[in-house]
Amino acid sequence: MxxxxxxxxxxxxxxxxxxxxxxxxxxxxxxxxxxxxxxxxxxxxxxxxxxxxxQNRDEIARELSRRGFQELLGFFEPVVGIADPLERLRAVAEAYVRFGMGHPETYRLVFMEDPKLSSAVLHGGPDDPGARSFHVLEAAFEELAAQGRLAADADPRRLAEVFWTGVHGVVSLKLTCTNFLQTPAEALTDTFTRTFLDGLPKPSSRSPTQGNAST
Amino acid sequence: MxxxxxxxxxxxxxxxxxxxxxxxxxxxxxxxxxxxxxxxxxxxxxxxxxxxxxQNRDEIARELSRRGFQELLGFFEPVVGIADPLERLRAVAEAYVRFGMGHPETYRLVFMEDPKLSSAVLHGGPDDPGARSFHVLEAAFEELAAQGRLAADADPRRLAEVFWTGVHGVVSLKLTCTNFLQTPAEALTDTFTRTFLDGLPKPSSRSPTQGNAST
DNA sequence: GTCTATAGGCTGATAGAC
DNA sequence: GTCTATCAGCCTATAGAC
The missing domain is CATH 1.10.10 (Arc Repressor Mutant, subunit A)
Known part of the structure; x- marks a missing residue:
């Protein structure tokens, strides 16, 4: 046999x-x-x-997309264990952008090309890698809410979606509008994360993580 | 003659x-x-x-891209006169996303396709429409700084870049990952703007614009 | 300025021999 | 399972007649 x-x-x-x-x-x-x-x-x-x-070219594209997404998940693994949800969000954002900038063609294929590709990757069901990885974000905001660190009417799911669009915006705009954004991707991500989580840097700083200096 | x-x-x-x-x-x-x-x-x-x-197909693409960008500028016009820079930023974000969602193929062409197209539109010089429209964002943050509403070390240019990546993220992810984001684009934009400008909704609200409710 | 005709490519996909 | 040969189409761009 x-x-x-x-x-x-x-x-x-x-x-x-x-x-x-x-x-x-x-x-x-x-x-x-x-x-x-x-x-x-x-x-x-x-x-x-x-x-x-x-079967055809599309099947190859789907498989490449699936594997690209798995690569992204590999970038998440080291940070999902971070205890503090805020720190975890910062680390996830950093990892996400590091993946996107380091694998531009993969990122383009999965998240900027054909809607069919991303939905093939993201819509495998409630337990598929797409839903699970998104849940990393959602869970962090849910924990913040459970710890009483969010307003009672804040929607963790929505905050997670906005957080994702934020880091996606950094990567995709950097990849397409090359050289227009003066700030490096890492610094943009840092400023986005700080500002999104703490608000615009105010004259009387409320938090030690504030700053957003230009250096 | x-x-x-x-x-x-x-x-x-x-x-x-x-x-x-x-x-x-x-x-x-x-x-x-x-x-x-x-x-x-x-x-x-x-x-x-x-x-x-x-001359060739590329020239047609460039011209289409240029005109698409002019259309976007048309969406900005009604709101650049808003006096309060914070209100202006909210309105610009809303207009930007309304344009992108309403003209998906144009948006794709200008901001998600070939880097050459966007740079042809954005890199015409310091007085070109690209630089000038970006300056709308930068000026708003500069005004906030001048009015003492930002930390002294905050960088308006960088904040403007991050703000742009944020709204671009909403549009481009909505266009590519159809149906994955549950929240409508307008609501995502609203939450992004509020959260970016004010910080995560905290239990003891500091500002009357807070909320981020799920409805 | 506009046409016909065509050069010189490329593509995804399949039939049928082996 | 792999091949050759090919179908049936697409494409950008140009030469040269009118």
Whole structure:
């Protein structure tokens, strides 16, 4: 029975090989630069062979997107254990932006390209990686609320959504409007996080984390 | 001498006609759906004729992008006169998001597609529409600083950049991750603005504008 | 200024031999 | 499972006639 298993294994390996090559092309030339012919040449197979392993180009895009999202989750892992929810939010924001700026083409593919891609990644169900990772944000605001650190009528879900749009805004605008934003992405994130969590820096500082200096 | 002028006028009119048709295609099918052939068919001219009026496809894209940006500026006009800088910022944010959600394909073209497009629009010089419209944000924060409503070490330019990334984040994430964000764009913008300007809603409210209720 | 015709590419996907 | 060959289309851009 080993022969069937070897064949299955080899098939899986080729599928993996194709996806790796596809990822390389996307990293080098962007998603627009990925074509079946180019991909076939990269793996040294005929174009038709790709269709044995993937239904079509969209399936490859979906799989790349899924894996890109997994990479992002890897950036979250080290910080989800931070006890203080405020500190955790700061760390998540920093990790999110570090991922986006470090993997621009992956980020573009997952969060800036086709709505179908992101929804394929985000809408797998209530237990899928998308919902779970978003829950990291929501839980932090819920904890703040439970600790009496938010107004009674504050909506944790909504605050989490806004927090996400904030860090997404930093990454996506940096990636598209290159060189218009003078401030580096990390500093923008820092200012966003501080300001969002504490409010505009006031003359009489209420918190030791205030500042937002230009340096 | 009227003949030359009529010819010039007719040429300008055709250029205009082409751009209008191009805009319609982009609004219907997105920028990816705009091709020279399709555009030629829409205006009922041969493809080659388009190259008499535009150097290439990129010039058309640039022009569409420029006009899209002008449309955005039109949304700003009614609110730049608001006296209180905080109220002005709220109104600008609202107008920005209203434009983006109301003209998704235009917004995509200008701010989410090719870095070349946005930089062609934003980097025309210190007096170009891009710099001037960004200055609307910066000036508001500068006024806040001048009125002693910001910490002495706060950087208006940086706050303006972060404010822009915030509203851009709302629009772009809404456009790409359709249906994942539960909150409507207007409510996200409202919560972002309030929270960014006042800080997280605290148990003992400092400001009458606080709230962030879930309704 | 506008046309026809075409060069010289690219694309996703499939039929059918092996 | 992999190949060759190909379908059926798309594209930008240009040469040269009128």
């Amino acid at each position: 080993g022969i069937t298993e070897r064949k299955q294994r080899q098939k899986a390996e080729l599928r993996e090989h194709i996806l790796t090559a596809a990822r390389d092309i996307v990293l080098r030339e962007g998603f627009g630069g990925l074509s079946m012919r180019k991909l076939a040449e990269a793996v040294e197979y005929a174009p038709a062979t790709l269709y044995v392993h993937f | 009227g003949i030359t002028e009529r010819k010039q006028r007719q040429k300008a009119e055709l250029r205009e006609h082409i751009l209008t048709a191009a805009r319609d295609i982009v609004l219907r099918e997105g920028f990816g759906g705009l091709s020279m052939r399709k555009l030629a068919e829409a205006v009922e001219y041969a493809p080659a004729t388009l190259y008499v009026h535009f």
